[in-house]
Amino acid sequence: MPGVTPARDQPWKDLPPEMAAALRPALPGLAEAIITAIAEQIPEYKRPIEGAFGRGLRVGVVDALERFVRLIEEPGLRVEESPVYRALGRGEMRAGRSLDALQAAYRLGARLAWRHLADAATAAQLPPETLPTLAEAIFAYIDELAAQSVEGYAEAQSQAAGERSRRRARLLELLLDEAVADRETVEAAAARAGWTVPRTLAAVAVERGADADAIARRLGPDVLTGRTDDGPCALVPDPAGPGRADRLEAALRGRRAAVGPVVEPLRAAASLRPARRLLAVAPGDADGVLRVDDHLAVLALDAAREPLAALAARRLAPLRARTAASRQRLAETLLAWLELQGSAPAVARRLHVPPQTVRYRLARLREALGDQLDDPQARFELQLALRAEALGRPA
Numbered sequence: 001m002p003g004v005t006p007a008r009d010q011p012w013k014d015l016p017p018e019m020a021a022a023l024r025p026a027l028p029g030l031a032e033a034i035i036t037a038i039a040e041q042i043p044e045y046k047r048p049i050e051g052a053f054g055r056g057l058r059v060g061v062v063d064a065l066e067r068f069v070r071l072i073e074e075p076g077l078r079v080e081e082s083p084v085y086r087a088l089g090r091g092e093m094r095a096g097r098s099l100d101a102l103q104a105a106y107r108l109g110a111r112l113a114w115r116h117l118a119d120a121a122t123a124a125q126l127p128p129e130t131l132p133t134l135a136e137a138i139f140a141y142i143d144e145l146a147a148q149s150v151e152g153y154a155e156a157q158s159q160a161a162g163e164r165s166r167r168r169a170r171l172l173e174l175l176l177d178e179a180v181a182d183r184e185t186v187e188a189a190a191a192r193a194g195w196t197v198p199r200t201l202a203a204v205a206v207e208r209g210a211d212a213d214a215i216a217r218r219l220g221p222d223v224l225t226g227r228t229d230d231g232p233c234a235l236v237p238d239p240a241g242p243g244r245a246d247r248l249e250a251a252l253r254g255r256r257a258a259v260g261p262v263v264e265p266l267r268a269a270a271s272l273r274p275a276r277r278l279l280a281v282a283p284g285d286a287d288g289v290l291r292v293d294d295h296l297a298v299l300a301l302d303a304a305r306e307p308l309a310a311l312a313a314r315r316l317a318p319l320r321a322r323t324a325a326s327r328q329r330l331a332e333t334l335l336a337w338l339e340l341q342g343s344a345p346a347v348a349r350r351l352h353v354p355p356q357t358v359r360y361r362l363a364r365l366r367e368a369l370g371d372q373l374d375d376p377q378a379r380f381e382l383q384l385a386l387r388a389e390a391l392g393r394p395a
Contacts, residue, residue: 011072012137014129020073022124023117027065030116034061034109037174040110045102056091060084061109063105068141089152099153103146110142117141167193175235175268183266195224197236203272204248205279206232207256230276235268249289258290260394274299301388312385315378318368333361335386338379
């Protein structure tokens with residue numbers, strides 16, 4: 001027979017169809033040889049060829065060999081997707097193995113197939129020049145089957161990741177549901193999600209629009225992350241642990257976030273709630289990760305908005321007649337003066353204005369407020385009112 005030019009992707013199409021009849025009698029013995037060799041030479045498969053594993057292996061090998069011969073016999077056929085090889089890949093993933101063992105089994109099978117089928121072709125006195133094409137066809141065909149197993153493995157990985165993600169989302173819901181006080185329910189859900197319930201945790205509230213998946217990747221699998229109606233959040237186990245604070249800062253760099261107080265796991269909602277509120281009321285130019293424990297006064301002022309508004313209406317009534325701009329300048333100056341204990345130069349430095357401007361404003365304040373500036377209780381109430389007003393103004 002004249003020399004053969006193999007097809008680039010499907011070299012079996014360039015083999016003579018009559019070769020199939022010469023190769024088919026060798027298939028049963030070849031199948032047994034491959035099954036035995038896999039069990040003996042691949043460490044991960046060194047087990048009795050029986051049960052579900054043995055049946056799956058035998059079906060896969062026999063089916064693969066028969067399909068190969070049929071491709072030679074009927075050149076119009078294509079290598080079709082088969083559930084057999086995809087299932088082999090899924091099985092490896094579910095067994096907790098990498099694809100290395102299965103790929104090694106495919107390579108071993110290809111070598112044995114070449115040896116046995118080349119002997120069968122030679123015994124049938126087929127032209128020697130067809131043997132290189134037969135070898136290429138065998139290895140190309142095995143690559144096709146291996147690719148299907150890789151796809152099955154990837155499918156199983158994706159399904160497992162999706163299921164794990166759903167279980168972790170459900171666990172996050174449970175932990176943030178204040179009606180759930182059953183530790184056994186939480187621990188069972190955590191076991192299904194592959195998450196260890198810690199002794200303590202802290203909730204982290206992240207600004208709306210942040211990529212929850214990216215945050216999850218940065219924080220790592222031990223941190224439970226997800227999204228609530230108010231935005232992304234995370235539950236950080238043992239937040240006072242070594243390096244945890246630095247890790248949080250690095251993972252959340254460039255994002256507005258607030259860390260709630262340390263609580264027991266079943267009180268996660270009590271940690272997230274103030275963190276979310278702090279994120280809402282903190283100045284927009286606040287840098288880094290905010291911590292509720294460092295801003296308790298801010299939250300206290302926010303929680304007392306109504307009585308503080310009434311206090312401000314009474315204590316600051318003399319300034320109401322001023323224009324809005326003038327009133328704000330005087331209020332800023334008064335708050336700085338109260339906080340800095342009456343130092344005009346220090347107030348000037350904080351407000352970035354000349355000292356004489358501060359003295360002029362203080363004179364206007366004394367005209368308006370009179371004896372309030374000399375009464376300790378009045379000064380305390382003025383400071384509270386001014387702080388609450390500053391908190392309520394847009395940053």
